[in-house]
Structures are given as C-alpha cells and as structure tokens.
Amino acid sequence: MGTLIAVSRAVDRFISTIGKLASWLLLPLMAVILLDVITRKFNLLTDARDYFADNGMIAGKDFIEAYLTSTKFQELEWHLHAALFLLCLGFGYVKNAHVRIEIIRERFPIRTKAWLELIGVVFFIFPYASLILYFGSDFALRSYELNEVSAALTGLSHRFIIKAFVPIGMVLVLIAAVAVALRNIVYLFGSPELRDQAQKEAGELHLPEEQLPKIDDASPAGHA
Numbered sequence: 001m002g003t004l005i006a007v008s009r010a011v012d013r014f015i016s017t018i019g020k021l022a023s024w025l026l027l028p029l030m031a032v033i034l035l036d037v038i039t040r041k042f043n044l045l046t047d048a049r050d051y052f053a054d055n056g057m058i059a060g061k062d063f064i065e066a067y068l069t070s071t072k073f074q075e076l077e078w079h080l081h082a083a084l085f086l087l088c089l090g091f092g093y094v095k096n097a098h099v100r101i102e103i104i105r106e107r108f109p110i111r112t113k114a115w116l117e118l119i120g121v122v123f124f125i126f127p128y129a130s131l132i133l134y135f136g137s138d139f140a141l142r143s144y145e146l147n148e149v150s151a152a153l154t155g156l157s158h159r160f161i162i163k164a165f166v167p168i169g170m171v172l173v174l175i176a177a178v179a180v181a182l183r184n185i186v187y188l189f190g191s192p193e194l195r196d197q198a199q200k201e202a203g204e205l206h207l208p209e210e211q212l213p214k215i216d217d218a219s220p221a222g223h224a
Helices: 002-041 044-054 058-067 070-094 110-145 160-189 192-204
Strands: none
Touching (some): 002 044, 002 070, 070 160
C-alpha cells in the first residue's frame, strides 16, 4: 500500500506539471484574440495589405495574405483553446476541480464515496477515455496521412497537429485516473496511517491547510 500511495504522488506531480505548463497557453490565446479583434475593428490588416499593394511592396502584401488573415487568427484561437482544455483535463481531475453533482453523493458515508469514485474510475473513466484514445489516434493519423488542411482557403494547414491533442489529452486523463484510483484503494484497504496520508493529501488538493477535515468527516482520498 505504501508503494501505491508513492506511485499516486508521483503521478499527481507529473500531471500537475503538465497542467501548469499547459496553462501558459492562455497567454498566446489571449494575445491572438486581442489581435484578431483589434485588427478587424480598425481594418488594420486590410489597410496594411492595400498600402503594400499600392506601393509595390509585394512581399509585404503576400506575407499578410499568407499568415495574417482573420481566418487564421480565428482558427488559431480554437486550436489553442482546444489544446489548453485537453492538456488540463487530467490536471483538473487530480485537483478535484471538475464539476460534480453533490445533491445525492454528499449524503453517503465516506467509504461509500470512496467506493463510488473507484467504481467510476474503473467502469467509466477507463473505458471511455480508452475509446476516445483509440478513435482519436486514428482520427489524427488519417489527418496526417491526408495532409489535411483547413476547409477555408485562408485557414491553417497541418490540421493533424490539433487533432493529435485528442489522444494526448486522453492519455493524461487515464494517468490522472490511475492516481485517483490508487488513492482510493489506499483509503479503502490500507493501514490507518496510510489512510490518514491519502486522506490528508486529498484534502490539500482543494482546501487550505487550516480547513483540512478530520479523519472522521473528511472526503475520502480526495475525490470521492
């Protein structure tokens, strides 16, 4: 059981690192949105393109038409948003940040919650994420083989890159689910000392230290 909780900690650190790094995608996402809105509002790209064309600066005109179109900005926005979302799915799970329906669940005893979480991981998360991983991998591979590009004439190319984030995101969800399952296993079957560790670590994921629940009324192993 000690090995299980050690593995859970290592997985948690790995998923947390990926999630924190992925969160930096929010900055380029905001920058692209602002740039798209400002350039469209004031017709900056159109004016710049016309200026280059009128003054015989063909290279500048071609550069804008090739790389700085509003369509490219808009597609890059949802590409970045999708990557951010998929890379942070597992991070959100290990940090207990996903939305839950608590009306019925909160009335159950702690061990029942732990069993429900473990059952949910085994019978729902693992099969669902595995199916998405399988079909998502084929989805991205076919896009790569076809050299798929945007349906828009001025859209982005290399569509397989964003599609590859679907299986990547599911791998991270599966890894995160392993950490959650191990914590709940330790809570359900481990010694009192290990149960305390699993429970305390779970509480630290979403409560300030001074608000950590006691062993008799805490959330089990973090998620249940």
